[in-house]
Amino acid sequence: MPLLEINLGPLLPHYASEIVMGILLMIVIFVVMQRLVVPRFEQMYDERRAAIEGGMEKAEAAQREAEAALEQYRAQLADARSEAARIREDAKNQGAQILAEMREEAQAESERIRAQAHAAIEAERGQVVAQLRAEVGGLATTLAGRIVGESLDDDERARRTVERFIADLESSPAESERV
Template sequence: MLPLEGALGPLLPEHPEELVIGIVLFLIIWFVAWKVVVPRFEEMYAERTEEIQGGIEKAEAAQAEADAARDEYRAQLATARDEAARVREDAKAQGAAIIADMRQQAIEESSRLLSNAKAQIDAERATAVTQLRAEVGGLAITLAGRIIGESLDDDARAARTVDRFIADLETQPAGRA
């Protein structure tokens, strides 16, 4: 074992040259670290800071761009909704105009059909009256000839007789006939 009486302790070397060499070497290492290692660390730190700051700025720019795109989308959507509402209103107005036009056409068509039907009825009535005059006239002449007992073949006299008979029928009130 080492004797404790002459020893300087575990921190102090036995030879003072070792202490001087240790201090000099420490200063050299410290100078090299201060001149070479620390600037490189500072440079790496600055680069990393710039990358992180650039990433944050890019993210903020992307967020701002996304917000602008969202606002533009919302504006376009609102415009599209307004346009759709306007188109619906135009379609309703056009539908109402078409319905009104179709009603007017239906009224005109029904009036035309009604006037055609009246004209056709009047024509058929005139034809029926003419046919009835001829038949009633013929029957009246035959009946008058039987009653009188002589033939009424004279066409002019028969026509006058038939016309007088029909005129008398027309002048009589409807309830009395």
């Protein structure tokens, strides 16, 4: 047995025409595949590649848009926070201002009430002093009439006597304070 003898069995063609026919059919199949099948495969491959690349580009564009939207959102959030801080500060300042105004109004109202009370007390004091003068004057006239023994029913005479008596009373404490 030779060393390179290969036993192909049923695959070994018996005639040379079978070999030629096999080669021709193989060339025809190759040409048909080259002309019809391979271009379609290439076209499908290009379409799929374009679709995949387009999808990737769309995904990248969507990701860029999402990042831009996120940055915009963060900027708006920062603006909103600074605006909220400014509004809180303004509210605090306005609250302090309103409180100061209310204190001023309360102080003014207190002063007004105090002034009214003082004026009312002064008016009442004046009325009490006038009433006391009239009563003291009447009592003094009656007492003077009893002491003197003469009637002081004359209004003019009684008025002069009362005024003199009150003037003496008013000057008496002043003299006692000087001593």
